[in-house]
Amino acid sequence: MANVAIPLELQLLQRESLASRWLRTHASTLRGLLSLVVVAVIWEIAGRTGRWPLILAPISDIWLRFVQLAASGELLRHILVSLNEFVVGFAIAAVFGIALGILIASSQAAKDFIDPWVSAVYATPTVALAPLFIFVFGIDAPSKMAVVFLLAVFPIVINTATGMSSTDQVYIEAARSFCASKRQIFTKVLIPSALPFIVAGLRLGIGRGLVGVVVGEFIGARAGLGYLIFKSSQGFQIDAMWVGVFLLAGTGVIAVSILQRVERRMAPWRQFELK
């Protein structure tokens, strides 16, 4: 029986047309796209009815506004301002956060001193401090960088410290048996083993940092995507507001996917462990 069944199955596979095979292999991408299209159509129709003018602008209007803002160069200015605030704030948070995490993991005394602050500040909604930052650092970029830093730094510190201290003892012992010095154990064992944790912390930091940019610009700014959103909603320009929101969403998606690529390059062994 089996002898008969196998050729039959082969024939079926061969008969499957190229189009249906393409559909099968790209099924999940297609479903995702379909989902987006369906929502966009419903959105467009709901917007066109004009029943919720303060919430929904038709997608087509948002697109037209996007083109208009982009053509005038205004959009680029907002994007660059926000990008600058985010990148600088996040870079400082990454460097400082990783360093502090390493310090906490490598010295018990440092851990005892720093830990209560980290857990206390991490648990409070630090966004509440944003207005204070505007007073201290002014209305321009530095205050937003400070907000981004404050929001992004904690997941980075905590993940780095956790990653370093959860290094499997076996690896440390193996390195010791090869007469590795403390320094070598640190650079060749602890750091690489903590790397996936650190990258995960950076990813969390990106999400929180973007929130920081927007909140900071809501409270006080002269330009930026958060400022665009805030100003437009205040002036009932709902289409312009949505342009800002969509751009922020896009930025988040791009930033996270870049980091995922970095992670795959730097920690290729993780793909196996994560499964």
Added chain:
Amino acid sequence: MIYSQRGQRFVALRDVSLDIQSGEFISLVGASGCGKTTLLRIVDGLVTPTAGTVRVDGHVVTRPGPDRGFVFQQDALFPWRTVIDNIIFGLEVQGRAKRESRQRADALVRLVGLGGFEHHYPHELSGGMRQRANLARALTIDPDILLMDEPFAALDAQTREIMQSELLRIWRSNRKTVMFVTHQIDEAVYLADRVVVMTSRPGQIKAVLDVDIPRPRDLSVKRTPRFLDLVDAIWKMIEEEVKAALRVTDDDRQITSRPIATY
């Protein structure tokens, strides 16, 4: 050797005295928890004994040294390094020249039969291949003594037999001194010149048996009467120990039950 664990101190090893000739293959067997691994770690210098000394060529061991290579029980390969980078680790840590290290590692890759897998990560290898890499990593620093802590324990029966004969092949070619800890009695007899049988906690040497089976040995040796006699004799000794250990823990329980009641 006295250990503290959860506030309780116990003697892991007591009065262990053993002379090993250069180039000799020694197997250590004993019931689980008898301190075989501890003894090996003391010889490597990973832990310091509470009393007594280990001497290698007359020098007292205080910490790990390049004259001893340790092959770990489970997967101790660094998962973030490829096979070749794992094997190079020992030389890299010593600060040796890259090119020279690479040549040495390549030679070892071939010796342990991992050709073509140099750039694979440990997770991409089978258990047997990982232990080959583990062995190669210990051999790169060209130690005089190989300390092997149940290196084949996690492997399936067939792979283990293959690895045993591979290990003998490699040992024939470089004649390291080997201390091999295992709980497989047949493995111990098959590989070793002498088998050291240890008592249960505290670990002491119960007996040292000479394995007078001529070398080179192939796997058919495992069916000869002499081999089976040795395995049987060792098995009986360990069985006695396991029974004794069970009695001891029963006594312990009776003694400790009283203070617990006063809580």
